[in-house]
Amino acid sequence: GFDVSKLLKQTGTVTFDPGFMNTAATTSAITYIDGDAGILRYRGYPIEQLAKHSSFLETSYLLIYGNLPTPAELEAFDHRIRRHTLLHEDLKGFFGGFPRDAHPMPVLSSAVSALSTFYQDSLDPFDEEQVELSTVRLMAKLPVIAAYAHKKSIGQPMLYPDNSMNLVENFMRLSFGLPAEPYELNPKLVKALDLLLILHADHEQNCSTSTVRLVGSSNANMFASISAGISALFGPLHGGANEAVLNMLRDIQSTGMQPEAFMEKVKNKEDGVKLMGFGHRVYKNYDPRAKIVKATAHEILADLGGNDELLDIAMRLEEKALADDYFIERKLYPNVDFYTGLIYKAMGFPEKMFTVLFAIGRLPGWIAQWREMMQDPQTKIGRPRQLYTGLPERSFPER
Numbered sequence: 001g002f003d004v005s006k007l008l009k010q011t012g013t014v015t016f017d018p019g020f021m022n023t024a025a026t027t028s029a030i031t032y033i034d035g036d037a038g039i040l041r042y043r044g045y046p047i048e049q050l051a052k053h054s055s056f057l058e059t060s061y062l063l064i065y066g067n068l069p070t071p072a073e074l075e076a077f078d079h080r081i082r083r084h085t086l087l088h089e090d091l092k093g094f095f096g097g098f099p100r101d102a103h104p105m106p107v108l109s110s111a112v113s114a115l116s117t118f119y120q121d122s123l124d125p126f127d128e129e130q131v132e133l134s135t136v137r138l139m140a141k142l143p144v145i146a147a148y149a150h151k152k153s154i155g156q157p158m159l160y161p162d163n164s165m166n167l168v169e170n171f172m173r174l175s176f177g178l179p180a181e182p183y184e185l186n187p188k189l190v191k192a193l194d195l196l197l198i199l200h201a202d203h204e205q206n207c208s209t210s211t212v213r214l215v216g217s218s219n220a221n222m223f224a225s226i227s228a229g230i231s232a233l234f235g236p237l238h239g240g241a242n243e244a245v246l247n248m249l250r251d252i253q254s255t256g257m258q259p260e261a262f263m264e265k266v267k268n269k270e271d272g273v274k275l276m277g278f279g280h281r282v283y284k285n286y287d288p289r290a291k292i293v294k295a296t297a298h299e300i301l302a303d304l305g306g307n308d309e310l311l312d313i314a315m316r317l318e319e320k321a322l323a324d325d326y327f328i329e330r331k332l333y334p335n336v337d338f339y340t341g342l343i344y345k346a347m348g349f350p351e352k353m354f355t356v357l358f359a360i361g362r363l364p365g366w367i368a369q370w371r372e373m374m375q376d377p378q379t380k381i382g383r384p385r386q387l388y389t390g391l392p393e394r395s396f397p398e399r
């Protein structure tokens with residue numbers, strides 16, 4: 001209801017691009033996506049090859065430092081992370097201040113923001129050593145914070161990290177272990193979680209990463225920038241979709257609704273219902289990550305005896321969608337989060353933890369993008385323009 005050409009006259013020449021559909025805000029050498037062909041590469045390596053041969057730790061190193069580590073470099077990185085897992089005891093006290101039914105995502109973003117109050121010796125974005133220190137601190141402490149947010153929500157005691165374990169093993173133990181009982185790692189679950197973390201590790205300028213960059217462009221420290229990214233990830237149109245998918249499948253199951261009937265609701269846009277876990281701003285083809293997750297979901301659920309009925313509903317929804325004109329015309333395919341929730345659930349994580357798991361996976365991507373931006377001489381403070389549609393000047397009433 002407004003005349004864009006008139007608005008442009010007032011503002012001068014600007015690009016009007018809501019949702020940044022067609023605006024590149026930066027150059028980046030980290031992740032390549034071809035959305036039409038369904039291709040994803042980190043630092044040049046296809047996601048399928050990383051999923052098969054790499055580990056989350058190695059992939060994190062690749063994203064952050066640009067190349068695969070030598071065995072000695074990987075060991076040193078692993079060692080440094082293990083040495084930084086402890087949380088300051090006063091920071092642990094924060095968890096007691098949140099209500100028991102708090103969602104762990106805002107707990108995570110609050111605690112990450114609070115890291116900048118406890119670790120003031122690594123806040124300078126232009127000091128190489130300090131950037132390195134906050135990188136390692138975040139990699140080491142975020143999984144610990146995530147596990148504590150989970151323990152808090154289920155009322156169980158928080159364990160100290162066991163540094164004989166690597167990042168993913170430690171996270172599993174901190175999430176599911178109990179003080180009086182030895183915790184036995186299930187190698188299949190550790191491997192599956194490691195794989196899911198690799199698949200989430202970066203995705204170029206998505207909403208949370210763009211947020212990390214925008215906040216960082218004011219020269220805010222890494223903890224503050226990544227805390228903002230976690231808040232962006234929380235939304236159901238972004239990382240929150242994995243939780244929303246499971247809730248959707250559960251609703252279909254509990255109401256006994258046929259997937260076909262649900263699809264009609266989606267297509268008629270009844271109450272704004274969407275097929276959660278479908279569609280993507282960039283992929284107009286099958287999300288390559290979703291292919292890998294789907295295969296893993298079958299394996300894990302067969303192994304652990306997860307909820308087959310929910311997997312069946314998901315597969316029926318997918319089958320219907322891929323053959324339906326509504327989805328074909330709009331090029332809507334499953335995204336990474338369509339099947340992840342089923343795996344997380346089978347591992348024993350409650351729905352509220354799903355997006356937290358995404359955050360642990362995305363962390364190396366956020367760090368890599370923040371560091372790339374800080375080193376880029378082209379970086380300027382992020383400050384979009386607007387087209388003003390409010391009232392013209394008016395006089396304050398005389399009193």
Ligand code: ACO
Nearest residue numbers: 236237238239241266274275276277278279280281330335
């Ligand atoms: N279910 C039904 N219809 C959909 C869906 C969906 N999941 N996604 C898009 N559409 C429709 C839209 O209604 C729109 O239809 P229209 O042309 O008739 O208006 C058309 O497809 C284009 O969709 P947009 O919303 O314009 O696409 P956009 O690129 O802005 O949004 C998004 C992408 C947010 C991912 C969207 O597809 C969505 O909401 N999906 C569901 C939530 C989800 O799974 N998010 C996770 C994304 S991946 C990630 O962050 C890990």
